[in-house]
Amino acid sequence: TSTGVRASPPPVVRYDMNSVTVTKDPEQNKEKILILTPMARFYQGYWDNLLQLNYPHELITLGFILPKNKEGNAATAALQAEVAKTQKGPIDSRFKEVIILRQDFEPPLTSQDESERHKLNNQKERRAAMSKARNSLIFTTLGPMTSWVLWLDADIVETPPTLIQDLASHDQPVIVPNCFQRYTNSETNQDEERPYDFNSWQDSQSARDLAAKMGPDDILLEGYAEMPTYRALMAYMVEENKGMHHEVPLDGVGGTALMVKADVHRDGAMFPPFSFYHLMETEGFCKMARRLTWTCTGLPNYKVYHYNE
Amino acid sequence: TSTGVRASPPPVVRYDMNSVTVTKDPEQNKEKILILTPMARFYQGYWDNLLQLNYPHELITLGFILPKNKEGNAATAALQAEVAKTQKGPIDSRFKEVIILRQDFEPPLTSQDESERHKLNNQKERRAAMSKARNSLIFTTLGPMTSWVLWLDADIVETPPTLIQDLASHDQPVIVPNCFQRYTNSETNQDEERPYDFNSWQDSQSARDLAAKMGPDDILLEGYAEMPTYRALMAYMVEENKGMHHEVPLDGVGGTALMVKADVHRDGAMFPPFSFYHLMETEGFCKMARRLTWTCTGLPNYKVYHYNE
Ligand SMILES: Nc1nc2c(ncn2[C@@H]2O[C@H](COP(=O)(O)OP(=O)(O)O)[C@@H](O)[C@H]2O)c(=O)[nH]1
Numbered sequence: 001t002s003t004g005v006r007a008s009p010p011p012v013v014r015y016d017m018n019s020v021t022v023t024k025d026p027e028q029n030k031e032k033i034l035i036l037t038p039m040a041r042f043y044q045g046y047w048d049n050l051l052q053l054n055y056p057h058e059l060i061t062l063g064f065i066l067p068k069n070k071e072g073n074a075a076t077a078a079l080q081a082e083v084a085k086t087q088k089g090p091i092d093s094r095f096k097e098v099i100i101l102r103q104d105f106e107p108p109l110t111s112q113d114e115s116e117r118h119k120l121n122n123q124k125e126r127r128a129a130m131s132k133a134r135n136s137l138i139f140t141t142l143g144p145m146t147s148w149v150l151w152l153d154a155d156i157v158e159t160p161p162t163l164i165q166d167l168a169s170h171d172q173p174v175i176v177p178n179c180f181q182r183y184t185n186s187e188t189n190q191d192e193e194r195p196y197d198f199n200s201w202q203d204s205q206s207a208r209d210l211a212a213k214m215g216p217d218d219i220l221l222e223g224y225a226e227m228p229t230y231r232a233l234m235a236y237m238v239e240e241n242k243g244m245h246h247e248v249p250l251d252g253v254g255g256t257a258l259m260v261k262a263d264v265h266r267d268g269a270m271f272p273p274f275s276f277y278h279l280m281e282t283e284g285f286c287k288m289a290r291r292l293t294w295t296c297t298g299l300p301n302y303k304v305y306h307y308n309e
Numbered sequence: 310t311s312t313g314v315r316a317s318p319p320p321v322v323r324y325d326m327n328s329v330t331v332t333k334d335p336e337q338n339k340e341k342i343l344i345l346t347p348m349a350r351f352y353q354g355y356w357d358n359l360l361q362l363n364y365p366h367e368l369i370t371l372g373f374i375l376p377k378n379k380e381g382n383a384a385t386a387a388l389q390a391e392v393a394k395t396q397k398g399p400i401d402s403r404f405k406e407v408i409i410l411r412q413d414f415e416p417p418l419t420s421q422d423e424s425e426r427h428k429l430n431n432q433k434e435r436r437a438a439m440s441k442a443r444n445s446l447i448f449t450t451l452g453p454m455t456s457w458v459l460w461l462d463a464d465i466v467e468t469p470p471t472l473i474q475d476l477a478s479h480d481q482p483v484i485v486p487n488c489f490q491r492y493t494n495s496e497t498n499q500d501e502e503r504p505y506d507f508n509s510w511q512d513s514q515s516a517r518d519l520a521a522k523m524g525p526d527d528i529l530l531e532g533y534a535e536m537p538t539y540r541a542l543m544a545y546m547v548e549e550n551k552g553m554h555h556e557v558p559l560d561g562v563g564g565t566a567l568m569v570k571a572d573v574h575r576d577g578a579m580f581p582p583f584s585f586y587h588l589m590e591t592e593g594f595c596k597m598a599r600r601l602t603w604t605c606t607g608l609p610n611y612k613v614y615h616y617n618e
């Protein structure tokens with residue numbers, strides 16, 4: 001019972017994953033980058049910073065996932081307006097493709113305030129939800145031609161324009177810059193900066209001892225006085241005399257800005273929404289990448305900046 | 310420096326994952342199915358069986374991954390020839406899309422003979438390679454509109470034509486039929502059948518005791534006399550008086566034929582290429598799905614058949 005009106009299906013597509021290169025000079029090799037952003041709120045500073053990235057936009061696909069709540073609806077509207085403006089603007093600014101997903105589960109917390117987000121008791125549920133959002137995004141958007149994935153949080157408002165080239169130049173499977181925050185010192189009234197993301201670290205014996213005493217579903221968290229890990233935090237490893245490209249090995253990574261070779265995800269590295277070696281989300285991702293025999297690298301002197309609420 | 314000749318980028322795509330249904334009547338709801346097959350060898354019986362599946366082909370995307378070796382090259386050529394024939398044939402037989410990936414890592418064993426594949430010492434390396442092949446396939450092909458994923462091995466040569474509808478009708482997140490093999494009994498010269506896949510099981514205290522004594526990287530394997538697990542195997546749970554649709558809960562699943570709601574993968578469920586609770590590949594996948602709070606179900610009386618080498 002074939003009908004003449006139905007369009008014939010598209011031809012077969014065949015991809016030779018060997019022909020997709022992943023090199024320290026991706027621009028030269030026209031490598032395709034997927035920038036992935038879970039977004040609870042829209043910040044203009046994020047979009048403006050994204051636009052000034054000078055890796056060829058025609059090689060960049062953007063993927064977003066936004067929660068299904070009032071705040072997520074507002075963020076989606078704001079994002080779509082900016083996307084429409086950009087994709088109708090100068091050809092060189094337009095991105096190859098923009099994919100916007102609405103997540104089909106409820107985020108666990110109604111409040112997105114920083115103090116509420118960071119409460120210890122809320123962290124496990126919150127990081128499980130964040131992990132699932134990140135997993136939905138990567139499973140749904142990663143294609144056969146993608147060489148690199150850049151995870152970039154929606155509240156990263158300042159990076160060098162050469163962020164992609166700089167991170168790729170290290171040719172590391174997983175690499176993370178140092179996430180800081182600008183603020184005005186209320187005593188001196190000076191513009192200063194302080195570390196923001198404490199999820200990039202090197203493991204410690206204290207953390208391993210804490211983990212050994214935990215139940216299988218318990219998780220270690222960084223930055224809580226109740227649970228001193230004495231891990232070596234990349235946040236405190238800035239040594240500017242060593243230059244922007246100074247590398248350190250890491251056992252946990254943050255996800256505010258995080259560059260990953262697509263093959264690391266293709267091997268199976270995802271963001272554990274459950275306790276994985278007592279770690280979750282981006283920290284668990286690092287552990288998982290390591291179980292897949294990849295390594296994680298930090299750039300303590302290479303800074304990106306988080307919005308200050 | 311914009312140029313007039315460059316085509317403008319495609320419009321933004323926005324997907325509301327809430328609008329993609331996953332129901333017990335997928336055909337009625339025009340739900341999209343992704344059939345995924347890791348393929349080391351091409352069997353005509355697999356293709357012929359695939360063609361007789363009567364779920365609307367226009368709702369089915371096929372995804373394959375084949376190794377980069379001599380045997381994989383031959384299988385790719387044979388597969389492509391059949392795909393070309395089908396996609397040029399009657400409209401109703403054509404699939405929505407066919408994606409063929411070539412894996413960019415070497416399979417660990419040169420021999421694909423059944424006896425060699427099943428040797429205990431070879432299993433860990435082999436199942437890690439299989440896991441990575443499956444992960445590459447799911448990460449690369451799963452799209453935002455997919456409702457269900459049917460994993461179907463390349464040597465499954467006989468299933469009911471209603472396989473997809475039948476499995477979906479249970480509305481279970483992960484569901485697996487019983488994989489048997491036809492053979493000729495050499496004593497009686499009768500055509501008979503025997504269980505083939507022993508990866509679908511219910512856990513036992515013996516298996517848990519064995520696991521508790523193992524090193525963190527060790528794995529439990531089913532069907533090896535050296536390692537008696539006394540798990541309850543679905544292979545031996547056939548009770549035909551209970552009908553085709555009799556369900557049993559499972560703690561491990563095989564992947565010869567395996568139906569998964571796409572959201573289970575989107576939450577992060579992949580095939581662990583490393584020891585995960587002393588499990589790997591499809592058995593580890595079941596454990597991971599369970600850690601993500603999904604359940605796994607077996608249909609002991611619903612049979613599919615594996616090629617007999
Ligand atoms: N899709 C989605 N994104 C979220 C959700 N909660 C936070 N985000 C985004 O995920 C990223 C990290 O969350 P954020 O609250 O900034 O974490 P923090 O800075 O580490 O406290 C940011 O880009 C948020 O906009 C959520 O429930 N769903």
Ligand SMILES: Nc1nc2c(ncn2[C@@H]2O[C@H](COP(=O)(O)OP(=O)(O)O)[C@@H](O)[C@H]2O)c(=O)[nH]1
Pocket residue numbers: 346347348349350374375376412416417423426438439442461462463464
């Ligand atoms: N891509 C890929 N597929 C493989 C490889 N080895 C086996 N396969 C396929 O994976 C599935 C399971 O492998 P098989 O050898 O049949 O496993 P068994 O029947 O459990 O012994 C089958 O569809 C094979 O064709 C490999 O190295 N790469």
Ligand SMILES: [Mn+2]
Pocket residue numbers: 153155306
């Ligand atoms: Mn943030």
Ligand SMILES: [Mn+2]
Pocket residue numbers: 462464615
């Ligand atoms: Mn087989």
